[in-house]
Amino acid sequence: MAHFTPPYARIAAELRRRIADGELAPGDRVPSTRQLAREWHVALATATKALAALRQDGLVEARPRVGTVVAPRRRSHAPAAGRPTDGPGRELSRERIVRAAIGIADTEGLAALSMRSVAARLGAATMAAYRYVNSKDELVLLMADTVLGELRLPLRPDDPATDPATGPAAGPATGPAEDWRARLELGARALWQLHRAHPWLAQIGPLTRPLLLPNLLAYSEWMLRALDGNGLPPATALNLNVLLYSHIQGLAIQRERETAAESSTGLTEDAWMAQQQETLAALTASGAYPTFTRLIDALGDDGYDLHLDELFEIGLASVLDSVDRLIDRRP
Structure with a gap:
């Protein structure tokens, strides 16, 4: 009986051959999942699985705003007995x-x-x-x-604060009852910058099953110290800390999904949006969505660009304003 090779494996084998023969050199873009699907007459999921197999072999890698490319060649070295090495x-x-x-x-x-x-x-x-x-x-x-652990937030109110995004703060951090808003804002911005650098961090676990990681607890300690001493009930202080964290996590998840989508399709965000123009035009021309159509038309040729940094700022200000009102209503 002839051995059956799955379609994704045949695609991966052909790409491995092209890389080995030099047809695809390090840094060259490999065909996207859509290109592979058209060339091999397979589903997108099959093409995605083929590229995933090459990534697991270390032959290709995804680069932001570029797509999937051939990875740099690595020398292979035999490790000494009992001492695993990579060189x-x-x-x-x-x-x-x-x-x-x-x-x-x-x-x-x-x-x-x-x-x-x-x-x-x-x-x-x-x-x-x-x-x-x-x-x-x-x-x-x-x-x-x-x-x-890359977060640089002081654990004591009199320590100098350092924001990973902006560097050392202008002066020492004040006590929580004196400037709680500045401390919460500093902590939220530091965590947002960390998630921007590592979008996958938003996927580590659900809020309902918190991870007891030392550095995550150190961050919560900073945020809770900012809220403590303002007359808030303990549960309210804990809830507000979770709310700010979830605001950041929720936006960061979208960055992680964009990274994964670009890796699997080979399409940047702009390239994907360009493919949707015909569908968008048909929907707005249908007359079924008048408010949406009016707002989009009002933006003119520039159109609407969704910026996660802007959403972060809007959400952060809204939460901090709500905390302000809660503190003002304290007994």
């Missing part, structure tokens, strides 16, 4: 595995992350990585705690 003098470690995983998640999204893809990026065997990290779930937690 001479470069022994594997938990820290290097975590940093490599963060790099994959930052550029390709959390869905592209696997123990195999991390090992491939480091030039090591997959099983070697398991000597340092037990599972992908554990790896994601280590990644999250590592990037949350």
Whole structure:
């Protein structure tokens, strides 16, 4: 009986051949999922699976605003017995595995992350990585705690505050009862900048199942100290901390989804929107959505651009105004 090779595997094999033969050189864009679907007469999901297999092998990588490209060539080195390495003098470690995983998640999204893809990026065997990290779930937690450790917020009111986005603050942080709004704003902006740098961070767990990570608790400590001492009930203070966190998480999830969509389709956000123009024109011309059509038409040729940073600012101001009203109503 002839062996059946799945369509995605045949596509992946052909792309591997093109890369090996030099038809696709490092840095060259590989065909997008739509191009592969048309060329091979397969579904988009099949083409996506083929590219995912190449990413797991470390042969291609996603680059923001570019698409999926051939990854740089890596030399292979035989590790010394009992010492897994990815090159001479470069022994594997938990820290290097975590940093490599963060790099994959930052550029390709959390869905592209696997123990195999991390090992491939480091030039090591997959099983070697398991000597340092037990599972992908554990790896994601280590990644999250590592990037949350990048936050630079003082734990004491008299410590100088540092915002990862803007650098050191102008002066020492004030006590929570004296300037709670400035402290909450500093904490929210720092966390937003962190999520902008690492969009996958928004996917680490639901609000209803909080992760007891040391650096996540350190962030909550900062935010709760800002709220404490203002006469708010304990549950209200905890709820407000969660509300601000969820505002940031909710927007950041959209950045992660955009990263994943661009990685799987090879289309940038602008390219995808350009493909929707005909559909949008038909919907607005139908007369079924008069308010939407009027607002879009009022924007003229510039159209409407959805900016997550603007939504963050609107939401942050709204939440802080609500906190202000709660504090004013305290007994």
